[in-house]
Amino acid sequence: MGRQDVTALAGQVPSLQVNQYSPTVTVFNVRGVSQNDFADSQEAPIAFYNDEVYIGALGAISGQTFDLDRIEILRGPQGTLFGRNATGGLVQIVTAKPTRQLEGFATVTVGSHGQIATEGAISGPLTDSIRARLSVTSNHHGGYIDNDFGPDRGGARFYGGRFQIEADVGSSGKLSVKLEGLRNDRERSAGAYSHVSTGVTSDGLGFALASNEDFWGTCAGCDATGYKDADGDPFTGSYNYDARFNRKYWSANVRYEQDFGDVNFVSITNYQDLKKTYSEDADISPNSIFIYTTDQDLYQMSQEFRISGDSDKFNWVAGAYGLKIRTDNIYNANLLDSFGINEVYGGRQTTESLAVFGQGEYFLMDEISLVLGARYSWDWKKFDFTHTEFYADGSAPSVFQFNPATNPALAKQKFDNYSYKIQVNLHPTDDALVYFGVNRGTKSGGFGVQAFQPINPNTIPFDEEILTNYEAGFKVSLFDKKVNLNGSVFYYDYQNYQAFSIVGLSQFVGNKPAEVVGAELELQVRPTRGLFLSGFLTKLNTQVKDIVLPSGRMVDRVMPQAPSLSLGGMVRYEFPVGPGALSMQTDWKYDSSQYFSTFNAPIDREPSRVVGNVRVAYATDDDHWEVAAFVNNVTDREYRVYNLDLSSTFGFSQQTFARPRWFGGSVKYNF
Template sequence: MLKSITASRGRQFSLSLLTLAIAASNSSAAVLEEVTVTAQKREQNLQDVGVSVSAFSGDQMKALGVTNTTEITQQVPGLQVNTWSPTITTFNLRGVSQNNFTDNLEAPVAVYSDDVYIGSMNAISGQLFDVERVEVLRGPQGTLFGRNATGGLIHYVSRDASDDETNGYVDFSVSEYSTRSIEGAVGGALSDNVRGRFSARWEEGDGYVEATQPGVRALGGRDGYALRGQLQIDVDEATTLDLSVKYTKDDDVPTGGYVVYSAGGASVDPQTGLGVRDNTVVRPFEHDSEYEGYFDREATSVTAKLTKEVGDGLEFVSITNYTEMDKFYTEDGDGAPILAVNFTTIADYEQFSQEFRLSGENDTQRWQVGAYYLDMQQFNRAITAGIPGAVGGCAAGAIAPPALPDGTVLGCADWAPPGVGAPDSIVVPLNAATDYSVNLDSRNWSVFGQLETDLSEDLTLITGLRWSQDDKDIDFVNTYGDINTPSQTISVVRGLPQNTIDYGDYAARVQLDWRASDETLVFASYNRGIKGGNWSVNAGVLPSTPNFQHKEETLHSYELGIKTELTDYARLNATVFYYDYQDYQAFALTGLTPQVDNSDATVKGGEVELFLTPGDNWDFIFGLALNDSEVDTVFDANGGPISGNELPNAPDYSANFLGRYNWDMAGGNMAIQLDGAAYGDQYLEVTNSDVSFEESYSVWNANISYTSGDESWKVALWAKNITDEEYRIYNLDLGALGATSFYAPPRWFGATFSYNF
């Protein structure tokens, strides 16, 4: 059976491929549950929203076994999620991403949690628990969401404390590599006007990348927990206050680099130095690090949301948030059983944000206006020990210049070559260590508005505009040293013109929605997205570095889509798009240092989502995404310019599938499910080097579950990557030194028991 609701324009269904909450029912039929989304900052049926959006509920994620931010990638057409160690997660939508690992950069695919923008990429990774739904919006979302959402956004919405009746659940899972987790929540009324909810998740497990050296742990493990407490208070009949506090901690998680490739693309055994030239993987699930790295992270987020009906159909919303995060990360950067490069980063991050919105509607119009403020303060320190090459622009073994009277030290590129043994000069060690620190202060304010006007019963015009102002300042200090020698300052970048960014620009939206019939919505849109500039900070930065600061990027998006119910048992959503990038921010490792350069780029493609229910017991979902991208000019790992490359993590096609059959048995409901995704050839870095090339692959998962007749408990057996596919999810090209890669988990079996009350 299909649950439906009545919308303003007749019967509508939540038809996106990922709006399925495939849950067991007392009847023999599977249930298609609707998902209400807030893609336009107001609640709407997904099929009424003229935006390319995929959304799925918390119940569906449980059915699919999704427990963290990276696992949604296989169920959203056009989405790729890459993780390099536990510290950074990057989202790629339609090939748009910031495929980097530096602490100070923000992503073009914005991430929101309960209406709050997460400004630090370090705070994006984490466990999902007690989730109401997840929304994935493709394309620029600048007018309503604003902050850096050029490529789209991911919005995680937690289950709130609105239930009066006491309710909750407990989930317990065990799986391979000694992995185990427990998750639960309880909520209900605390008094006549106050409701509460408390939820938590804990997870621990050994890694799947085994260590070959004694005293070193496996990589890919988990050790962390998360807590969230919520209150919902009825201040008066027209005012509701939602309060939330969330705390997450990752504790002593093993880290390291592994799977070393040669510059030509061959997989190399680091212990023998031998490999082949066809990208064959020698040992994808072993690492040879002699140094045991680890990762610690703590994050706290406090949010207050005030919603007030102010009369005459007007609603006022205020969202206030404070977030802080501390991170310590250290690893063996070379992945070899020798002391070559060890890498350590320390990050302290704070952000405060405030958003005000006022919305209203009449018979033919719906509108909202708002203002937004964001203040981010972050300190980053990076220590790289064992660099055999250049430091601060000075070749190893060279003579570096002296300091200026004000303490600023000019790098080698700023100084005429001194004579050997020149007075007050300093010698760059042959095996140096760099230690640089960054203080970044970023403030943003914006005002925005959107208007929907019904031109007729079937035609709606949507216009939106946002003005955004960025003010940023950075202080950068770079020092170096060697064994038994004191650290010396080699570069100070402070108080110079390139230390500040003063940037104002606008995001815009023009869209036409045509209700072709009660079952079909057709939409055409133009969106202008913006993303502010930033800095490339690394050990090679000097006052004269030409691309120390990179420019802002602008994306012009053109889109045409349809959402339709073909029959009572078949629904289809499809979109085609064209992106015109100006000053695309392309990240690459250039000369062994992370660097962002600006280049124009284009992307064109489309997505198709299809849902079929051929019988009471069957459900099928299909998705397909096509992508064709080109970047004008980027620089490879050796600093050479190259043109016509593809965007990273942008396969020419990707497809996903889910098939589910359920039947009544023993007073309850049994279900079996097979789902998977296939990806075409792609490059993992914008340099498109041989070593970053990833051949096409597919991943399949299976699940069998039994739910009791009263739906109070459920047991499931599941397997992920059942064909044991070997594929990479991240690659770091080191030029002549080769590259290190990170592989996705192998075949993985587990079981989950759930109890609801």
């Protein structure tokens, strides 16, 4: 694809949506399953992995997709092998590894809004038994949202680096050490919202106001504060607060692998550290109404041991996994100039987890195999939360505390549960697979983060969720592998789905029953040399039950970010020209309408859309040089990737639009 942007994956993979409305949060949605809570302490049900290592922090994901070997995406519960919080699936990036020969590359990209981006690596032997690889990347560009009151919004100031070293140990062992660091330096990417004035339905849900509609009695088309966006252009705004995003993330990983005859042993030790600050002009106006800031200081440690083996009849793997996450979070919702209050809240959440797992595939005969897998996990979580409400008149603040001393039965939680996989694989030919089975995944419970008092302690914890997937499908290669066709149908029985909602300005996570019925179809065709065609189709029917609206009415709703129909495809043609080859490719995706919240508020409904990209490249026959030009969002389609309904409090909604049409070109040198 020629891109580092992880959102590009959504245009290539059935049932995948990617929401990265800010570098501080990346949310994957697979087959309708996601977690939309933007609190920094939350983990997602679509797990993200970097080289077999779980990345728990949502704010650590962006920027890791450089110098890659490949990206793997698994749909459906992956609890038995990958385990933690892979209820709906997972995304794993696999980085390029050190090589035994000297090689490398360097890429420079220039694009719209003054973009200058780089990516490069150098790899090779240090001795006969030791190899190393150094990878770097950067991305700088100005803001694409014009600000009438100061610096533009949506800019980037990002750097990343990765160093890996591998050493052969004896005749059958290998030790790998990897260090990775990411840095966002005072980016103006925070709060890249567009303002829309809204009214409120009888159920307390927001809807967009017409330009002549005076819902709040402030003025025609105005929000409850009396402000109205002047031109309705999502890429212009009036922000009086200079929002910033800073992040420092680094990780260290040690992997040791050793063969003992027919048994392979793997140990993976990992440490991660994340520090970030985020601030936004939450009222999206030139008025001093609402400033929102967050600070996070997190570390994560994990250890995994695996043993595996394979034979003609039986392949197996077994292991144990341990994890600890400690995150300190402070949030500040400053409304002193508007409501005379300032909410400062947060604290420490600690997670400790242990798991044992195993999975095997036994061939009953050459054409039939049985897959059995299981994992048992234990999670211990503790929350020490303090909420202080300050007042502009100087009166004594109101303090609420939630911790193991004040609420021993609520602030300390233990979750233990099991995942399993039972699947039958049929191989009628070497080029065909038919499968059917049952797969169960779990995600432990946790704690919500509420921004305003009064707070009922019983509404802070939420329970674990369980997803049982009943699935059947096929994978077929035809015409000497020139045609690949994959299809699947599935039914999700979703117990205690962790449904996120925002009432007023407070965030809530509650457990609700849900279900998903879906079908997927993928086709890849190579009809002639140089021509590649691919396409996919996804049909989803999702339902979350017993959602309680702000009015108190109970309803069933469709799941967020789950369009009922998605179609995508790519055409790539490469042919010789002079001393090289010219390639032309274009990819397009259609998504039917979808919602951004479990409330399914009118303002949260995003209409259907078609978005496409184009890339043209010329590469020399010796593979040393490549020159490329690209256009992303070719038709300059305006569509939202995020919306937060604040209608009942402010009479507006925070909406984030995807980047407008983006032109660029790159030069790459390989050696």
